[in-house]
Amino acid sequence: xxxxxxxxxxxxxxxxxxxxxxxxxxxxxxxxxxxxxxxxxxxxxxxxxxxxxxxxxxxxxxxxxxxxxxxxxxxxxxxxxxxxxxxxxxxxxxxxxxxxxxxxxxxxxxxxxxxxxxxxxxxxxxxxxxxxxxxxxxxxxxxxxxxxxxxxxxxxxxxxxxxxxxxxxxxxxxxxxxxxxxxxxxxxxxxxxxxxxxxxxxxxxxxxxxxxxxxxxxxxxxxxxxxxxxxxxxxxxxxxxxxxxxxxxxxxxxxxxxxxxxxxxxxxxxxxxxxxxxxxxxxxxxxxxxxxxxxxxxxxxxxxxxxxxxxxxxxxxxxxxxxxxxxxxxxxxxxxxxxxxxxxxxxxxxxxxxxxxxxxxx
Amino acid sequence: xxxxxxxxxxxxxxxxxxxxxxxxxxxxxxxxxxxxxxxxxxxxxxxxxxxxxxxxxxxxxxxxxxxxxxxxxxxxxxxxxxxxxxxxxxxxxxxxxxxxxxxxxxxxxxxxxxxxxxxxxxxxxxxxxxxxxxxxxxxxxxxxxxxxxxxxxxxxxxxxxxxxxxxxxxxxxxxxxxxxxxxxxxxxxxxxxxxxxxxxxxxxxxxxxxxxxxxxxxxxxxxxxxxxxxxxxxxxxxxxxxxxxxxxxxxxxxxxxxxxxxxxxxxxxxxxxxxxxxxxxxxxxxxxxxxxxxxxxxxxxxxxxxxxxxxxxxxxxxxxxxxxxxxxxxxxxxxxxxxxxxxxxxxxxxxxxxxxxxxxxx
Numbered sequence: 001x002x003x004x005x006x007x008x009x010x011x012x013x014x015x016x017x018x019x020x021x022x023x024x025x026x027x028x029x030x031x032x033x034x035x036x037x038x039x040x041x042x043x044x045x046x047x048x049x050x051x052x053x054x055x056x057x058x059x060x061x062x063x064x065x066x067x068x069x070x071x072x073x074x075x076x077x078x079x080x081x082x083x084x085x086x087x088x089x090x091x092x093x094x095x096x097x098x099x100x101x102x103x104x105x106x107x108x109x110x111x112x113x114x115x116x117x118x119x120x121x122x123x124x125x126x127x128x129x130x131x132x133x134x135x136x137x138x139x140x141x142x143x144x145x146x147x148x149x150x151x152x153x154x155x156x157x158x159x160x161x162x163x164x165x166x167x168x169x170x171x172x173x174x175x176x177x178x179x180x181x182x183x184x185x186x187x188x189x190x191x192x193x194x195x196x197x198x199x200x201x202x203x204x205x206x207x208x209x210x211x212x213x214x215x216x217x218x219x220x221x222x223x224x225x226x227x228x229x230x231x232x233x234x235x236x237x238x239x240x241x242x243x244x245x246x247x248x249x250x251x252x253x254x255x256x257x258x259x260x261x262x263x264x265x266x267x268x269x270x271x272x273x274x275x276x277x278x279x280x281x282x283x284x285x286x287x288x289x290x291x292x293x294x295x296x297x298x299x300x301x302x303x304x305x306x307x308x309x310x311x312x313x314x315x316x317x318x319x320x321x322x323x324x325x326x327x328x329x330x331x332x333x334x335x336x337x338x339x340x341x342x343x344x345x346x347x348x349x350x351x352x353x354x355x356x357x358x359x360x361x362x
Numbered sequence: 363x364x365x366x367x368x369x370x371x372x373x374x375x376x377x378x379x380x381x382x383x384x385x386x387x388x389x390x391x392x393x394x395x396x397x398x399x400x401x402x403x404x405x406x407x408x409x410x411x412x413x414x415x416x417x418x419x420x421x422x423x424x425x426x427x428x429x430x431x432x433x434x435x436x437x438x439x440x441x442x443x444x445x446x447x448x449x450x451x452x453x454x455x456x457x458x459x460x461x462x463x464x465x466x467x468x469x470x471x472x473x474x475x476x477x478x479x480x481x482x483x484x485x486x487x488x489x490x491x492x493x494x495x496x497x498x499x500x501x502x503x504x505x506x507x508x509x510x511x512x513x514x515x516x517x518x519x520x521x522x523x524x525x526x527x528x529x530x531x532x533x534x535x536x537x538x539x540x541x542x543x544x545x546x547x548x549x550x551x552x553x554x555x556x557x558x559x560x561x562x563x564x565x566x567x568x569x570x571x572x573x574x575x576x577x578x579x580x581x582x583x584x585x586x587x588x589x590x591x592x593x594x595x596x597x598x599x600x601x602x603x604x605x606x607x608x609x610x611x612x613x614x615x616x617x618x619x620x621x622x623x624x625x626x627x628x629x630x631x632x633x634x635x636x637x638x639x640x641x642x643x644x645x646x647x648x649x650x651x652x653x654x655x656x657x658x659x660x661x662x663x664x665x666x667x668x669x670x671x672x673x674x675x676x677x678x679x680x681x682x683x684x685x686x687x688x689x690x691x692x693x694x695x696x697x698x699x700x701x702x703x704x705x706x707x708x709x710x711x712x713x714x715x716x717x718x719x720x721x722x723x724x
Contacts, residue, residue, distance in 0.1 A: 021694070028535065158695050160530030167529050168522030170723065171715040173390065315701065318680050325699075332383070332712040333520050336702040337687075339677065340695050350694040353533040361532065362724045 003036045004360050005053075007090035007121070009083050009112045010098035011044030014126055014153075016065060017345035018096060018352050019058045025353065033361055041090040042071060043083040045099075052077030053091045083108065087115050094359065096352055097125040103226055103242065106130040110138070113149075117141050124355040126153030126348050132226040132242065135233045148359050151234060153351030155227050156181060156324045159340030160354060165235050165328060172330040174236060178273035181227045183322030183342045184210045184218040185250050185270040190320050192258045193267065198251070210322055210343070221249035221305040224272040232274045232303050240303060248306040261309055267317045271308040315339075365398045366722050367415075369452035369483070371445050371474045372460035373406030376488055376515075378427055379707035380458060380714050381420045387715065395723055403452040404433060405445035407461075414439030415453045445470065449477050456721065458714055459487040465588055465604065468492040472500070475511075479503050486717040488515030488710050494588040494604065497595045510721050513596060515713030517589050518543060518686045521702030522716060527597050527690060534692040536598060540635035543589045545684030545704045546572045546580040547612050547632045552682050554620045555629065560613070572684055572705070582611035583667040586634040594636040594665050602665060610668040623671055629679045633670040677701075 006022075008015055022037050029035045038055035048070040050056065060074040072079040078089065087095060095116035099109050109130040113123045123142065125131065130138065131154045142149040152162045165174065180186050187210050191201035202219070205211040217223045225245040232238040232245075250270050261268055310317045315337045319325045324342025327335050341347045368384075370377055384399050391397045400417035410432040412418060422436040434441040440451065449457060457478035461471050472492040475485045485504065487493060492500065493516045504511040514524045518541075527536065542548050549572050553563035564581070567573040579585045587607040594600040594607075612632050623630055672679045677699045681687045686704025689697050703709045 025533065028533075033532075159698060160526065163530040164522065164526060164700075167720070168525040168716060170395075170719045171387065171390075171712060313675070313680060315680065318675060318677065333702050333709055336521060336700070338526075338698070338700045340698040347695055350533060354530060357532045358529070 001030060001034050001036055002360065003038060004094065004356070005038050005040050005055075005090075005092040006094045006096055006356070007041040007087055007092040008039055008096045008098070009043050009087060010100070010127075011042050011047055011065065011071065012098070012100065013345035014098040014348045014352075015042070015044065015096075016062060017349035018098065019062055021346065021349045021353055023058050023062075033357065035360060037356065040092055041086045043081070043086045044071065048072045048079065049081050049083065049086050050075060050077045050079055051081055051086050051089055083112060084115055087112055087121075088119060092121055094122045094124060094356060096356075097123060097127050097130075098352070099127060101127050101226075102129040103132060103222065104129075106133040110134050113138055114141070117145060117147055120145065120147065122148040122150070122359050124150045124352050124359070126151075126351060128154045128226045128230065131234065132229040135230065136239055139234070150355035150359065151230065152355050153348045154230050156326065156340065156342045157344055157347040158350030158354065159324060159338065159342065159347075160351075161326055161338060162235065163354065163358065164338060169328065169330060169333075169336065172332055174276055174328060174330055176273060176275040176329045177231050177235065177326060178271055178316075179326035180269050180316055180319045180324050181224045181272045181326075181342065182218055182270060183324060184215065185221075185224075186319060186324070187322050188219070189250060189253065189258065189268055189270070192253070192255055193262055197255050198253070219249045219251055221247045221270060224270060224305045228272040228274050228303050228305060231272075236274060236276045238274075238277065238303075245303040245305060247304070250307055253307055262312075265312050266309045267312050268307045269310050269316050269319070270305065271310075271316065272305045273303070275302040277302055363392060363396050363398055364722065365400060366456065366718070367400050367402050367417075367452075367454040368456045368458055368718070369403040369449055369454040370401055370458045370460070371405050371449060372462070372489075373404050373409055373427065373433065374460070374462065375707035376460040376710045376714075377404070377406065377458075378424060379711035380460065381424055383708065383711045383715055385420050385424075395719065397722060399718065402454055403448045405443070405448045406433065410434045410441065411443050411445065411448050412437060412439040412441055413443055413448050413451055445474060446477055449474055449483075450481060454483055456484045456486060456718060458718075459485060459489050459492075460714070461489060463489050463588075464491040465494060465584065466491075468495040472496050475500055476503070479507060479509055482507065482509065484510040484512070484721050486512045486714050486721070488513075488713060490516045490585075490588045490592065493596065494591040497592065498601055501596070512717035512721060513592065514717050515710045516592050518688065518702065518704045519706060520709040520712030520716065521686060521700065521704065522713075523688055523700060524597065525716065525720065526700060531690065531692060531698065534694055536638055536690060536692055538635060538637040538691045539593050539597065539688060540633055540678075541688035542631050542678055542681045542686050543586045543634045543688075543704065544580055544632060545686060546577065547583075547586075548681060548686070549684050550581070551612060551615065551620065551630055551632070554615070554617055555624055559617050560615070581613050583609045583632060584611075586632060586667045590634040590636050590665050590667060593634075598636060598638050600636075600639065600665075607665040607667065609666070612669055615669055624674075627674050628671045629674050630669045631672050631678050631681070632667065633672075633678065634667045635665070637664040639664055
């Protein structure tokens with residue numbers, strides 16, 4: 001049986017869910033792929049770190065975390081290493097980087113990834129910051145060393161958007177990708193349609209754990225802007241920065257606007273969209289005007305986040321609650337649409353597992 | 363640049379569209395994958411056959427076909443070979459098998475595929491008959507010779523359902539797959555909702571080229587049953603036969619039933635469904651009752667085709683006209699849904715291209 005060794009940087013919700021998923025899927029992976037996965041090192045922010053290149057006892061470590069103990073208390077291995085030291089000392093094939101997202105400078109995620117590549121590890125991440133800010137450099141560094149840099153979980157949790165486009169639609173020319181990419185705002189807009197005002201809907205989203213205590217990143221559209229940036233750079237081959245994404249959130253949408261839309265059979269959705277600059281069609285007042293653009297995404301507003309009125313019966317209109325969905329516009333197939341969960345620790349950990357299987361089984 | 367050689371059995375709508383797609387995508391494949399594709403042999407039913415292991419001039423051959431000429435008239439090569447002789451003599455990496463579907467015994471498609479495997483070629487097909495009737499044997503034969511047997515185009519044309527499940531959802535346990543898998547019947551049901559009676563809607567579908575002159579295969583559900591069988595055997599690892607699929611078409615659906623459903627916010631859809639016998643949950647009168655089944659799909663009605671009332675605002679309810687869509691129920695992500703075109707020569711040829719890129723680029 002093939003064994004793959006993983007070092008885990010970050011042991012919050014997603015890191016723990018990934019460790020649990022590796023436990024839960026032990027039999028599945030052995031039967032289906034003749035594969036075993038060992039986690040040899042874990043570095044968390046509050047629960048300490050531990051490295052044992054023979055493999056760590058996951059059930060005990062997850063139990064320790066749940067009990068509020070340091071994870072190093074329940075197993076043998078090298079303890080009290082910094083995350084960087086742990087990655088450097090780990091004899092692993094893959095770094096799974098799931099530390100918190102930082103859209104300002106991408107740290108410490110970017111640093112962890114650089115060290116992993118320097119030590120000949122593949123990298124899987126769900127950390128949006130480094131991918132949004134530094135994808136092209138990291139990808140090229142990996143490629144030069146014949147390593148893989150996998151990012152499925154950065155856009156719509158485990159719903160397989162990146163691999164769908166990169167693998168299944170490999171033969172297609174993508175002209176645009178648009179969609180509902182944030183569950184919190186979609187939930188708020190749906191609740192407003194049921195009669196809640198914005199403040200009450202936001203409060204409910206916070207109570208359900210969808211929205212953060214400081215909801216700015218969601219409701220102002222910054223989270224979606226990061227995902228749009230990832231789709232542009234990682235999928236459509238652009239090289240744009242965060243400032244190139246025009247961004248408007250949902251805070252100006254009033255109950256009155258939502259109800260008027262409803263009466264007309266429409267819904268507001270916070271839509272992230274990226275149009276492929278290589279074969280752009282700009283929609284100008286309902287007509288399509290062909291615009292030739294020399295470099296991908298040279299025009300600022302080709303990557304955008306904004307509330308858009310859509311038909312309630314359309315695919316995007318049909319996404320309710322915290323559902324996410326994308327419309328991928330292709331040359332040969334026209335629109336291909338995919339929807340699934342856009343958040344959740346276990347769902348996001350599934351994206352890491354998908355990337356791992358892609359690295360190992362090709 | 364890597365060159366891959368293809369022999370093409372079948373030169374009808376899909377075969378011609380594939381040749382055209384290879385022409386149209388020459389630059390795309392060179393730039394994106396450093397790949398060139400040569401078609402070295404073509405065998406059609408009515409337009410003759412030609413083999414030239416140095417590669418055939420596709421533009422001239424497509425032109426000849428459109429002009430009603432024999433394709434061998436416009437190029438050098440060995441002519442008047444039977445399809446079997448042509449496959450045997452072709453120095454090709456891949457057989458693209460796109461002869462007409464035969465659900466009775468799978469011939470001549472199955473024979474062509476066997477010969478290709480015997481001659482160490484990979485096989486890509488959109489031919490439902492051999493895949494529905496003989497998937498497991500053909501797959502195992504390919505596997506024993508370390509060859510690939512790719513079938514993306516057999517289920518929903520180019521919409522990437524097979525690769526989505528096999529690659530992107532590789533880490534998931536699939537409990538069921540259900541969906542709208544036939545454009546003709548979906549079109550008819552949608553037109554009935556607009557006020558046409560069944561006969562008029564069928565006539566309109568025939569005029570638009572969706573339905574055959576003899577529409578039995580579509581309206582009685584046989585086409586969907588074939589696709590359900592493919593999903594069961596090729597994707598869910600079952601080993602069932604056509605007779606194991608319970609099958610009811612749309613011919614008993616009246617305008618009155620459609621209008622009553624509409625008034626209640628529902629729609630009839632012809633749903634093909636396969637439930638994974640390994641972890642089956644039988645839905646009994648709204649409640650879920652766990653049923654343990656020893657062998658996959660041992661219970662006859664786990665693979666079925668029948669008209670089902672669905673909520674008009676649901677994902678399946680939202681599929682209009684000739685659209686196809688699937689709901690894939692997974693252990694970790696819950697429902698993942700995909701929709702796209704389910705028919706069309708160029709769309710189906712795209713599935714062949716996807717399979718080819720998967721074989722060549724991994």
